[in-house]
Amino acid sequence: MDCSDKGSVTRVLLEAGFGNEAEEHAGAFVTSAKALGPSVSALRAWWVPGRIEVLGKHTDYAGGRSLLCATDRGIAFVVKPRPDKVIxxxxxxxGDTDSFEASPDLDTSTGDWRNYPRTAVRRIASNFGALSGVEIAFHSNLPQAAGMSSSSALIVGFTLILIRTNGLDGRDIYKENIGNDEELAGYLGTVENGQTFGTLEGGAGVGTFGGSEDHTAILCASADTLKRYAFCPVQHERTVGFPRSLTFVVASSGVVAEKTGGALELYNRASRLAGAVTNAINKGLGDSHPHLAAAIQSVGVDGVRSALSGATDSDFGVDDLLDRFDQFVRESEQIIPAATDALDGNDVEGFARYISESQANGARRLKNQVEETVWLAEQAERLGARSASAFGAGFGGSVYALVDTDRAAAFASEWASAYRSAFPARADASVFFLTRPGPATFELADQSSKV
Known part of the structure; x- marks a missing residue:
């Protein structure tokens, strides 16, 4: 791929499903190619998007559902081979850099963005052995630590580059464990959380006890649609069109939700609480369900509630366990199926109502919101958005508003102005932008293939 030719790159991006943003993204590829030196005509290049969790607050790692799309913002990666083993x-x-040799013992404790590529390299080296060296330059226009999966996009990008440039997907051990995009997304989730995937042994992740929702959206989305998945394992359930009459306006609050930083313990508490609910259910029923969704499928909502009513846990009270259970059931088992049906039936008002209910249910029972994200969602609806919801891990991050396309730009300006007046300390760090469901990850040399 000649990444020095902005016009050629723009045409590839337009063919992949981008709109007016294609030229800006092409510039990111050109800039990244230049960072690799003067020889830029025979490079490999990938686009890796961010994602919006339309619905599915903390459901994936408990085996639940999510309704997802990719954003039309993301990361441009440009790659060229090296004659040695250096990454x-x-x-x-x-202008930040990093350089190291691939090793299953690689130090990943950097405390910044370098943790993500190092985690990817360490896991791939551990699972697949020696790796060839590469030079990678990337350029992102995703707000950092904002709930849009900028960290997971880095994990996906760096891991996928190592897989493709080393031909790992042709090896028997790869094919025995990973047979399609959904299984690859499941594996990438374990690269981030450190768990084992099939016979591919786990290790040190980035410190989160999360699932594979982000990686699934980044790998499996498609332009102008929302996709519904269930997890543990990843299973595609539905695809519904997203009307041209609607646009997502995204507000990145400026409250940092860094998975390797201060929000890590709060994020992991929500995950541990879901595990505690499952453990309490198994203890009460004498079963060994792997996650909350499996328990519900086995004995039903009433059976699970009965098992929880007298539960005890050293870290959480009964009210905590019941709140987490009720949030999960309402979100995964009721809101998401109903919202999918509403959108598929062109019932935009009904779809919007379910989004608003998800936001209220999460704030009340999941307790993962901060003052800024609660205010943003409420203010969006006061300004005329059809609905609005925080998304991602929470404890900071972003809110999306569902807005009629013909007034989205004006709405974004008004929403941003109101927020920056209400929270002046967050003004400089906040970002507001428009997006529609965009294409999934793809290599530019072959845009007909998603990964």
Whole structure:
């Protein structure tokens, strides 16, 4: 791929499903190619998007459902081979760099963005052995630590590059464990959380006890649609069109929700609480369900509630366990199926009502919101959005508003102005932008193939 030719790159991006943003993204590829030196005509390049969790608050790692799409913002990766074993990385936007040899014992404790590529390299080296060296330059226009999966996009990008440039997907051990995009997404989730996937042994992740929702959206989305998945394992359930009459306006609050930083313990508490609910159910019923969704499928909502009513846990009270259970049931078992049906039936008002209910249910029972994200969702509806919801891990991050396309730009300006007046300390760090469901990850040399 000649990444020095902005016009050629723009045409590839337009063919992949991008709109007016294609030229801006092409510039990111050109900038990244230049960061790799003067020889830029025979490079490999990938686009890796962010994602919006339309519905599915903390459901994936408990075996639940999510309704997802990719954003039309993301990360441009440009790659060229090296003659040695060194992995050299440049953030072409900031100028930050990192360089190391691939090893299953690689130190990943950097405390910044370098943790993500190092985690990917360490896991791939552990699962597949020696790796060839590469030079990678990337350029992101995703708000960082904002709930849009910028960290998971880095994990996906760096892991996928190592898989493709080393031909790992042709090896028997790969094919025995990973047979399609959904299984690859499941594996990438374990790269991030450190769990074992099939016979591919786990290790040190980035410190989160999360699932594979983000990786699934990033790998499996498609332009102008929302996709519904169930998890543990990843299973595609439904695809519904997203009307051209609607646009997502995204507000990145400026409250950092860094998975390797201060929000890590709060994020993991929500995950541990779901595990505690499952453990309490298994203890009460004498079963060994792997996650909350499996328990519900086996004995039903009433059976699970009965098992929880007298539960005890050293870390959580009964009210905590019941709140987590009720949030999961309402979100995964009721709201998401009903919202999918509403959108598929062109009932936009009904779809919007379910989004608003999800936001209220999460704030009340999941307790993962902060003052800024609660205010943003409420203010969006006061300003005329059809609905609004925080998304991602929570404890900061972003809110999307569902807005009529013909007034989305004006709405974004008004929403941003109101927020920056209400929270002046967050003004400089906040970002507001429009997006529609965009294409999944793909290599630019072959845009007909998603990954």
């Amino acid at each position: 050299s990385i440049t953030d072409s936007h900031t």
